[in-house]
Amino acid sequence: MPQWVQGALKNPHVSVESPFARDLGVGAGVYRALAVLTYVNGASSPVGSLSGVDVPGLILASSFGASLYIMTKRNVKLGKSTVIAIGGLIAGAHMKFHK
Template sequence: MSVESALKLLGVSDGASFDEILRAKNSIVATCKDDQETIAQVEAAYDMLLMRSLTQRRAGKVVSSNIRYADVKPVSGPGIGPVPQWMQTTIKNTPVSVETPSTGELGLQAGVYGALMVLTYVNGTSMPSVAPYAGADVPGLILATSFGASLYFMTKKNVKLGKATIITIGGLVAGAVVGSAVENWLQVDIVPFLSLHSPAAVVSEFILFSQFLISLYLR
């Protein structure tokens, strides 16, 4: 069977897209359910056109942009998808680099975050075990302070505020994920660990540590 015969049999043009060829094949097959010979010819024509397009693609020839292949994922248009377009652009244009901090920066940030971690620990050990979430607002205040401190330290290194915010949020999420996993394993509200019996305090400690690392090494 020639290409011309296949096009004529399916009733499509030479530049037909994959969807058009598929619809034509399905339409003919649906109307010729009892004619196995015709169905076989239609299937052969469909396979020929599909293989021709694939061969052209492999050879680097230009084929219709409407033809879809299994190994090519569709690209969403601007503003489509769970991530807003402005955020996609911001993330794309904000490469993150790692730098070695100076001794002064290390000492200052270690002091700030160390103090916040000590406060979190004290708060976590002082909460009554019967109400482990009673003082959850205190870790929240400490985390807000660490978030602001991270932004301050990063912008001090000439990192733009938008980029610093994205990096800080990333560190917060990473710390929360790791902290939650560790807390689920320890279950300090049932069996205290190092006198800590507040799940919120355990998660907060990991968030603070991640904030310390990202604000110290990333820019």
């Protein structure tokens, strides 16, 4: 293995912290609103119809932005939060399409 991989495995910089109740409430509220928007969009539009609004894109962009906001609020650097959020999107897409 490369030297940098061996060094990273010997000294992992992983810490787990419990979120503050206020931050947890804000995050839960944002994702709850996005879930309601998803449900309303699916229930109100007939199958196969096209509308002028890209609601799934709006939900995806909003959740990505909310993830970045919540993580940077917890003092995670923007670059690291972006990588974590993109990793979550990839993992979610992988789980959805490979059941």
